[in-house]
Amino acid sequence: MEAVMACWETEQSLQSLTGVSAGEGTGATMSDDDDGRDDQIDSDTANLFDGLDSMGFGPLIPTESERSLMERVRQELKHELKNGYKEKIVDIREEILRKRRAGKLPGDTTAALKAWWQSHSKWPYPTEEDKARLAQETGLQLKQINNWFINQRKRNWHSNPSSSTSSNAKRKRFS
Structure with missing residues (x-):
């Protein structure tokens, strides 16, 4: 907004x-207009110069x-x-x-990111070079690449199996 x-x-x-309205993007100049606006401009110009000059002429x-x-x-x-x-x-x-x-990224973009993810599933932390290559390949910004990997790790990767079971146990207790 x-x-x-x-x-x-x-x-x-x-x-x-x-003095050009939004709909007048034709490239025409004021002198090209035949809608009577020239007469308005001439009268406006004349009104500006109605006074006498400095010599009184x-x-x-x-x-x-x-x-x-x-x-x-x-x-x-x-x-x-x-x-x-x-x-x-x-x-x-x-x-x-x-x-x-x-919202959701295009399918071919996520496919490229997921391919990298799967080939590095043990340690899914791309280097700066990897991120730059993925950004070039997908057309995403570096920030988008970073956010995708952060979200993907949160949702789909458990580096420590014991921590995931303890978090599941906590979820069950509070449910």
């Missing part, structure tokens, strides 16, 4: 800075070349902002996807 809120806030900030209205320059600067700024937020947006998307796929 935090990732969704952060994404929404980022989108709102980007929208307020660029009348309203400051930008020339066509100044408008063209302002539009180019606006487009460059928009491009820089998009690139600046790109990494954050990618990070948020990855976090959302990670949370979505939380």
Whole structure:
């Protein structure tokens, strides 16, 4: 939920800075729009310059070349902002996807981990090199590999048979 809120806030900030709504990802510039927004921009620009210039010669209205320059600067700024937020947006998307796929690992991934487990059943503690190789092979993060082995040892491995029988006896007494 935090990732969704952060994404929404980022989108709102980007929208307020660029003037482009979320649905306008067509790559078209403002000058390409034929929906009457140019008239709105022209009136907004005129409203900004309604006052007299410093010499008292009348309203400051930008020339066509100044408008063209302002539009180019606006487009460059928009491009820089998009690139600046790109990494954050990618990070948020990855976090959302990670949370979505939380739970059981894919069968081929667990098969690779179980194969290592079975071949090292007497001492199932992989070395750092083993973990790195398994991470490369499965596409999991090192933390996921570590957690899988911790859980697997807790659930399926008893290094000391006498401790497992005593824990079973304790479970029976409290049941």
